[in-house]
Amino acid sequence: MKLLKTLAVLSLVLIISAASVLCGFAAESAGVAPAGQTKTYTDYHMHMMSEQFSELFKILNGNDKSNGYQLEEFSAEKILTLLNNARLDRAFVLSGSYILGMNGIEGPDEYNDVKKENNYLAIQCAKYPEGLVGFFSVNPLKDYAIEEMDRCYDELKLPGLKLHFTNSDVDLTKPEHLEKIQKLFSHAAEKGIPILVHFKSRNPQFGKKDAEILINDVIAKTPGLKLQIAHLGGWGGFDKGTEEVISTFIEEYKNNKALDKNNVVFDFSGVVVTEKEEMKGMLDITTVEQNERIAGLMREWGLENVVFGSDWPYSSSANYISNIKRLLPLSDAEIDAILSNDTSARLFGSDAIRHPDLKELLRTLKEGVDYNAPLSVELGQ
Numbered sequence: 001m002k003l004l005k006t007l008a009v010l011s012l013v014l015i016i017s018a019a020s021v022l023c024g025f026a027a028e029s030a031g032v033a034p035a036g037q038t039k040t041y042t043d044y045h046m047h048m049m050s051e052q053f054s055e056l057f058k059i060l061n062g063n064d065k066s067n068g069y070q071l072e073e074f075s076a077e078k079i080l081t082l083l084n085n086a087r088l089d090r091a092f093v094l095s096g097s098y099i100l101g102m103n104g105i106e107g108p109d110e111y112n113d114v115k116k117e118n119n120y121l122a123i124q125c126a127k128y129p130e131g132l133v134g135f136f137s138v139n140p141l142k143d144y145a146i147e148e149m150d151r152c153y154d155e156l157k158l159p160g161l162k163l164h165f166t167n168s169d170v171d172l173t174k175p176e177h178l179e180k181i182q183k184l185f186s187h188a189a190e191k192g193i194p195i196l197v198h199f200k201s202r203n204p205q206f207g208k209k210d211a212e213i214l215i216n217d218v219i220a221k222t223p224g225l226k227l228q229i230a231h232l233g234g235w236g237g238f239d240k241g242t243e244e245v246i247s248t249f250i251e252e253y254k255n256n257k258a259l260d261k262n263n264v265v266f267d268f269s270g271v272v273v274t275e276k277e278e279m280k281g282m283l284d285i286t287t288v289e290q291n292e293r294i295a296g297l298m299r300e301w302g303l304e305n306v307v308f309g310s311d312w313p314y315s316s317s318a319n320y321i322s323n324i325k326r327l328l329p330l331s332d333a334e335i336d337a338i339l340s341n342d343t344s345a346r347l348f349g350s351d352a353i354r355h356p357d358l359k360e361l362l363r364t365l366k367e368g369v370d371y372n373a374p375l376s377v378e379l380g381q
Contacts, residue, residue: 039340041088043317045196045230045269045309048093048134049074050120052375057096059379060105066313067277074313076124080131082310086317088339092196092228092309094135094162095121097148100377101139102167107376111144112369118148120371122156122356129355135160135196139168140184141177149184153193155364157356159348161188164198166235171201172213185222194226194347196267199245200235207244215252220259226347227264228307232297236270236311237283238290243297250300261305265343268298269309272323277315286327295328303334307341 049057051073058064058071065071072078076093083091097117099105107113118136125134136152138145140163152158163170172178188195199214200206211233219225233249234242246266253259270277271294273286286294298306308324310317325335344351 040090040342041339042308042342043083043086043088043091043310043312044228044267044307044343046079046082046091046093046312046317047074047096048076048079048121048124049096050117050371052372053096053100053117053120056375056377056379057099060099067315069313069316071313076128076132079124079312080128082312082317083131086310086321088317090131090133091317092133092135092160093121093125094196095137098137098139098162098164098167100375101142103169105377105379107378109376111142111148113375113377114138114144114148115151115369116371116373116375118152118156118158119365119369122152122158122361123358123365123371125158126356126358126361133160133353134158134356135162137162137164140170141168141180145180145184146187149187149191149193153191156361157354159354160194160196162196162198165201166198169202171203172210172218173201173203178213178217182218182221185218185225189222189224189226192224192349194228196228196230198230198235199233200231200241207241208248210241211245211248212252215249215259219264220256225263228343228347229264229266230309231270231311232266232268232294234271236277236314237273238271238286238294239284242271243293246297246301250297261302262346265305265307265341265346266298266301267307267309268294269311269320270314272320272327274323274327276319291327292329295330298330298338299334303337304341306338307343308339 054072054074061071079091079093083089095118097114100113100117101110121134121136125132136156136158138148138161149161170177170181172181185195199210201210219227232242233245249264253261271286272291273283275285277283278285310320321339324330344353
């Protein structure tokens with residue numbers, strides 16, 4: 001039980017996710033596009049789950065709901081419905097496979113479990129290529145990490161990689177972790193795979209030093225690396241570590257002209273916290289002063305370098321849009337600019353993002369790992 005309680009706490013803290021889209025964003029949501037100009041409104045952080053994974057996640061969460069949202073299979077159709085409710089067009093949807101490689105959770109058939117959830121994501125994205133951009137995931141410290149990256153990109157045709165440093169217990173202040181991250185990030189850059197990274201570590205001292213290592217020892221030394229950093233660099237909410245990370249990026253990029261902002265965007269999923277999203281002792285309600293500071297830092301980094309994310313199922317797209325319109329001191333025009341930021345060319349090198357082909361995928365997976373098969377994880381047994 002102690003393990004389950006520990007995992008439940010970890011899981012609650014680490015839900016921050018990517019998003020999808022079905023139809024055009026309307027005027028009442030966040031502003032009106034100029035006549036004749038087409039914009040794409042995107043949720044850049046929504047989590048997708050197979051039915052098998054959702055059952056595991058309920059155990060980890062200690063509850064069958066997340067902030068009032070039922071934990072269940074989050075299929076393509078579910079994500080598209082959420083996007084439609086928020087009048088959005090597209091989502092970055094994230095696999096939870098990194099959790100299946102988390103110490104204390106991994107099953108005896110760990111790597112196949114990881115494959116199953118990434119396969120599920122690929123199938124869902126293949127059904128709706130215009131609305132869903134898939135990010136496969138893996139624990140970057142595992143020996144199979146680069147092998148799975150190659151499989152997902154080359155065979156499944158998934159275009160992006162999601163990493164979660166908290167869940168995977170990555171700490172860049174540890175030389176052995178830094179070396180593995182440098183190798184994996186370099187491999188991703190060589191293949192043209194953008195990385196969406198939940199950067200915060202479990203180290204209580206996380207903050208400025210970690211950001212400096214990421215900038216100077218990873219980003220500056222990895223040509224072609226493309227990053228989306230989740231939660232303004234934290235894990236949701238606006239604590240000291242989060243403020244230090246985004247502030248350090250602003251300062252370092254201001255002083256070092258060799259660094260290119262075009263290669264790094266921040267999402268602010270889960271950052272603005274209300275009573276609905278509060279987690280006592282972990283994610284506090286953001287104050288008026290903190291919301292002012294959040295808006296100010298986003299402007300300093302450049303709103304063109306900031307994207308919207310709901311972190312579903314931490315929040316729905318529509319709920320989080322409502323919260324930021326109500327609580328962040330940003331104009332309607334600024335909110336519209338953020339919601340309609342299109343990072344396709346910046347992250348993927350082209351507006352034409354690669355997508356899994358459903359027929360080819362089903363043929364490829366016919367003799368492979370079936371995502372409908374039970375996971376090997378045996379928590380609570």
